[in-house]
Amino acid sequence: MHTSTPSPSPRPFTPRPVCVALLAALPLLAQAQTATPAQTAASATWLDTVTVVGTRTALPVRDNPASVSVVDQDQIERQAPESIAEMLRDVPGVEVVDSNAAGMKRLSIRGESSRRVTILVDGQEMTDHSTYGTPVLVDPANVERIEVVRGPSSVLYGAKAIGGVVNIVTRGGAARPIQLETGVSYDTAARGRQGWAALSGTLGAFDYRLSGQTSDYADRRVPESRYAADGRLHDTAYGSDNGSLHLGYTFGQRRNHVVALKAERNTLQTDSWTDPATLTYPITDFRIDLPRRERRKVGLFYDGTGLSDVVRKVHVDAYYQTVDREFSNLVTMRPTTATTVGVTSTSDDRIRNYGGTAQVDLALHADHTTIAGLHYLMDDLDTAKTSTQTVTMSMLPRPVSTVTASRDRAESRTASAFVQDSWRFAPAFSLSAGVRYYEVESELKSTTDATRAGQGSQTNRHAVKSLGLTYAGLPATTLRMQYAEGYTTPTLLQRYTDTSAGRGTTTYGNPDLAPETSRNLEAGARYNRDGLVLDGAVFHSRARNYITDQPCTTTSCPSRASAGGYTYVNADQARAHGLELAAEYLLPGTSFTPYVNATWTRRQLRSAGLSTYDSGTPAVAGRAGVRHDARLGGHEIWSDLYLRAATGVKQTTLESGTAVTRELPGWATLNLGLGTKFGRDGAYQASLNLLNLFNKAYRASLEELPGAERSVVVTLRATF
Numbered sequence: 001m002h003t004s005t006p007s008p009s010p011r012p013f014t015p016r017p018v019c020v021a022l023l024a025a026l027p028l029l030a031q032a033q034t035a036t037p038a039q040t041a042a043s044a045t046w047l048d049t050v051t052v053v054g055t056r057t058a059l060p061v062r063d064n065p066a067s068v069s070v071v072d073q074d075q076i077e078r079q080a081p082e083s084i085a086e087m088l089r090d091v092p093g094v095e096v097v098d099s100n101a102a103g104m105k106r107l108s109i110r111g112e113s114s115r116r117v118t119i120l121v122d123g124q125e126m127t128d129h130s131t132y133g134t135p136v137l138v139d140p141a142n143v144e145r146i147e148v149v150r151g152p153s154s155v156l157y158g159a160k161a162i163g164g165v166v167n168i169v170t171r172g173g174a175a176r177p178i179q180l181e182t183g184v185s186y187d188t189a190a191r192g193r194q195g196w197a198a199l200s201g202t203l204g205a206f207d208y209r210l211s212g213q214t215s216d217y218a219d220r221r222v223p224e225s226r227y228a229a230d231g232r233l234h235d236t237a238y239g240s241d242n243g244s245l246h247l248g249y250t251f252g253q254r255r256n257h258v259v260a261l262k263a264e265r266n267t268l269q270t271d272s273w274t275d276p277a278t279l280t281y282p283i284t285d286f287r288i289d290l291p292r293r294e295r296r297k298v299g300l301f302y303d304g305t306g307l308s309d310v311v312r313k314v315h316v317d318a319y320y321q322t323v324d325r326e327f328s329n330l331v332t333m334r335p336t337t338a339t340t341v342g343v344t345s346t347s348d349d350r351i352r353n354y355g356g357t358a359q360v361d362l363a364l365h366a367d368h369t370t371i372a373g374l375h376y377l378m379d380d381l382d383t384a385k386t387s388t389q390t391v392t393m394s395m396l397p398r399p400v401s402t403v404t405a406s407r408d409r410a411e412s413r414t415a416s417a418f419v420q421d422s423w424r425f426a427p428a429f430s431l432s433a434g435v436r437y438y439e440v441e442s443e444l445k446s447t448t449d450a451t452r453a454g455q456g457s458q459t460n461r462h463a464v465k466s467l468g469l470t471y472a473g474l475p476a477t478t479l480r481m482q483y484a485e486g487y488t489t490p491t492l493l494q495r496y497t498d499t500s501a502g503r504g505t506t507t508y509g510n511p512d513l514a515p516e517t518s519r520n521l522e523a524g525a526r527y528n529r530d531g532l533v534l535d536g537a538v539f540h541s542r543a544r545n546y547i548t549d550q551p552c553t554t555t556s557c558p559s560r561a562s563a564g565g566y567t568y569v570n571a572d573q574a575r576a577h578g579l580e581l582a583a584e585y586l587l588p589g590t591s592f593t594p595y596v597n598a599t600w601t602r603r604q605l606r607s608a609g610l611s612t613y614d615s616g617t618p619a620v621a622g623r624a625g626v627r628h629d630a631r632l633g634g635h636e637i638w639s640d641l642y643l644r645a646a647t648g649v650k651q652t653t654l655e656s657g658t659a660v661t662r663e664l665p666g667w668a669t670l671n672l673g674l675g676t677k678f679g680r681d682g683a684y685q686a687s688l689n690l691l692n693l694f695n696k697a698y699r700a701s702l703e704e705l706p707g708a709e710r711s712v713v714v715t716l717r718a719t720f
Contacts, residue, residue, distance in 0.1 A: 045533045046070065046582075047526055052123075053147035053167045055432065056156050056371055056420070057361060062526050065432055065468025065482045067093070067150040067537045067580065073143075078638065078675055080689045080713040081140045081185050081194060084168060090623040090644070092580035092599045093150040093164075097703035101272040101290060102220065103238035104135045108703075109150050110539065111576055111603040111617040112163030116488050116516070118153070120167040122262060124299050124319045125158060127353050129381050129491040136166070137266040137295055139213040139242035141183060141196040144171045150580065151539060152486030152520045155434040155466040158375065159414055162486030162518045162543060170262060172246050173207025174200040180720045181211075189691070189711035190236070192217035200246075205255075209246040215239060220708055223697035227275065227706045235287070236705060238270035252304075260301040268293045272329075273705055278662075282341075285332035290325070297321040312363050318356030325349050338394040345387045345499070352380040355414075372419045380445075381492040382409045385499060387506075406449055410496040412442035412489070420466075428473035434466045440489050444496045444511070451560045455511050458495075462487055462515060476529035486518035490547055494568045507549050507566040508557055514570050518543035531586035538579050546572035548607065551656060574615075576603040584627075591630040598622030609654055614661055616651035616702055636682060640673040651702050667698030669707070685717040 046069075047062040054066040061068050069091045079087050085096045085105035095108040106114035114133025119126045121138060128134040146168055153161040178201045185194040198211035220236040222228050248260040272288035279286060299319035307314060328346040335341065359373035384407045392399045420434030443457035468482040490513040493499070497509050524537030549566045550556065557567045584595035599622055603615040625642025645668035652661040675687035695710040 045528055046072075047528050047533060047535065051147050053149050053157075053165060055422070056359065056373075057369060057422075061535070062478050062528070063430070063470060063472065065430075065470050065480050066153070066484075067522060067524065067539070069148045069150070069582070071146040071148075073145060076140065076143060076146070077685060077717065078640070078673060078687060080187065080691075081183075081715060082187065082192070082713075083136065084138050084140055084143065084146065085136045087140065088146060088148060088166070090597050091148055091150075092582055092597050092622070093578070093601075094148065095617070095621070095701065097701065098705055099132050099272070099703055100274065100705055101238075101270050101288070102236040102705060103217065103240060103268055103270045104137075104290070104293075106133045106135050107166055109148075109164035110541070110578065111574075111601055111615060112543075114163075115491070116160060116162040116486070118157050118161040118165045120157070120165065121264070121297070122170055122299060122301070122317075123167060123357070124297075124317060124321075125160075125353075125355075125377065126295070127321070127351060127377075127379055128323065129351060129379065129493050131491065131494065135268075135293075136168075137240070137242075137268055137293070138168050138170075138264075139196065139211065139244060139266070141181075141198065141213055142170050142209075142211045142242070142244050144169045150537075151482075151522060151541070152464075152466075152484040152518055154464045154485060154487040155418060155420065155436045158377070158416070159438055159440060159487050159489045159515070162488045162516060170244065170246065170264075171198075171200070171209055171211075172248055172260070173202045173209050175202055177201045177203055181717070182720075183715065183717040185713065185715040187217070187711060187713045188221075189708035190217040190220045205250045207246075207248040207250075209244070211244050213240075213242040215241075220705065221711070222706045223695050223709050225697040225706070226277070227697075227699070231709065233273055233706060235271040235273045238268065240266070240268045242266045254306065256305045256307070258301075258303045262297075262299045262301070264295070264297045266295045282333040282335040283331060284334050285330065288327070288329045290327055292324065292326040294324045295321070310363055311360060312369075313359075313361035315359045315361075316356070318354070320354040321352070323349075323351040325351075340392040342390045342392075343387065344390075345385070347383060347385045347499070349381065349383040352382075354378055367424045369422045370419070371421075373417070375414075375416045375418070377414045379412045379414075379492065380409070381411070381497075383407070383493070383497055385497070406447070406498065408447045408449075408497050409445045410442065410492040411445050412440060412492060414438065414440045414489070428471055430470045430472075432466075432468040435463060437461070437463045438487065440515075442489075442492065442495060447496075449498075449560070451558065452496075455496075458511060460489070460515055462517075476527055478526045479523075480525070481523045482521075484520050486516075486520065486543070488516040490515065490568075494547055505564045505566065506562060507568070508552070508561055510568045513547055513568060514545050516543065516545045516547060516570075518574075531588065532583075533585075534581075534583045536579070536581045536583075538577070540577040541575070543574045545570040546574060548572045550654075571607045573606045574603065575606075576601060578602060591628050593627045593629070594625070595627060596622065596624040598624070607654070609657065610652065610659055612652040612659075614650035614652040614663075616649055618646040618649050618666075618701070621646035635676055635678040637676045638674070642671055642673075644669050644671060646700060649701060662702055664699050664702060667696060667700070667707075669696050669698070670694055681719075683719045685715075687715045689713040689715075 049070045054064040054068040088094050089096050093110050098105045119134045149165040153165045157165045182197040194215040196213035200209035216239045220233040224231050243265045245263040251257050270290050274286045302316045304314045331343045333341040355377035357375045362370040386405045388403045390401045416438045418436035422432040441459045464485040464487050466484040471479045495511050520541040522539035527534040552561050552565045578601035582597045586593045603617045605615050623644045628639045648666040650663040670693045672690040677685050692710045699706045
């Protein structure tokens, strides 16, 4: 464990510098050109954004039966570019989690584990066979927009989408023949540095983009608290490198055929911070090291549009992807004053997958839009694990060590077919209905453990359904309802591998695990008139067969299990209901827009020995602020003063048969963003984000690192 001497308390923060800066800016804001009422009525809003992710067809957010949000390139460029996940923090229903590993951010939607959220890059799935879920490791500077579906989407997007779907759309070539983009960012909270550059363009029918990014962050600085007496959060340094390539070609008499190749490489090196309060007897130390995570992917795409009066579009894609990761952890236990037990576990994994999707969009009738498709995904996990247990006792002349090693290779193959029809059956009414049929086969291909050899394969067949209704017959209003089912298959780690990581005791795989399933019902309304924009939804979901780990019994664990072991079982259920709201209002005759993005969630977890609403999800969370957009001297300027806050959380879990509750207090931070675009076509951009102005000590959730101290993030971008 790290030890340190507490440093002197920082000087009390006064908001005087911020107030002076705001007062100094008032004359500039007064001179800025504001939008006229006519401009306001004609301007588009985020409800007009066309997205594909909700229905797999191009449709404005306003008319989508699902709960859909889109973060566009302008919003991306205004935020601190630390990670893609951070850019989604303020989307209603979305939480950012990192499992206390800096830089390895994941997403939770509507309280569902990150393992139950599908992450797509250009519609192709990122896989990560772990109990934590898929980290979002994509270069932010290479992203055009991010599309989010909140709620089950397994009919359209595969066998992990109980919580929702995040589709990251990467950028293509620039419109002109040669364009150079470059940018830098600096974060004072961790002396974090990022730099990126891209070369892109279009030459006749070809377009291209080559980009690279690198980042380096030191240990995070946080307000002095029980988490860090000296203001430094140890084991939170990390670094990443990213590279990507896009090549596209457009052809056909009407230029309605497009083929593209996209390649990516993402690497991350990080450690994991441990909350001292979680160390319980007999554990005295716990550390995790994640020295390498590398993702490589090559994808091919074809889109043909307007092929005939019946065949509106054909889409085909295929990809090959590998993920290499190294992991080690150290658990130190002191069961007696004379005995020390240390367990060091390592894992060296390679995930290999390939697959693709074929989809056709049909106009079989004037009132119908039909899509049909096939999907295939092959996942292969090759994992080598070691566990070294060292016992030191005062009565022994030297420590006694025991080393075990294993290697397993497992594979799963998922094939599915889907169809969805949207029917305009009456004026202003649209009904969409979809179904998807899955066949998932998994097996342990090889193992060094003779007791598990020849386990055979497991095959699961399942159908999921969805039904959505929208009504646009009211002025400036769209009403919607949707029923959707979710489906998540067990990971290969949960089914076939044994691990000592995280506990110091072994958790055994269970090949007989069943898939997790859920049912969700929601209703919502969208409104846009006279500067007021609203998008709200209420939802209720029920899930069963959740996979959890439980202590071994005489019947639940394999014969090879040792005393004190755990195993994975289908034991938990969940019920959740809540309200999500995104709203803004452009004040008449001004450029000021008050806004709020908020979520209220009530979530219950149930198992054989526990029923609790203390699920670790805050009851209320969100962001509220005032945004200013204007032009001054031909330059675009913007500012955003906002409060980000959440109520306290409690999380109750069963540990060795006893209910243990951990909790965090509520929190709120005041933040200010400032930025400008200037030069021809906004070629130069500068932004300044002042975060946690009152230096609040807080932790957003038990699955996330403590928040950074009062800090400044400066970002500069240029296009040549």
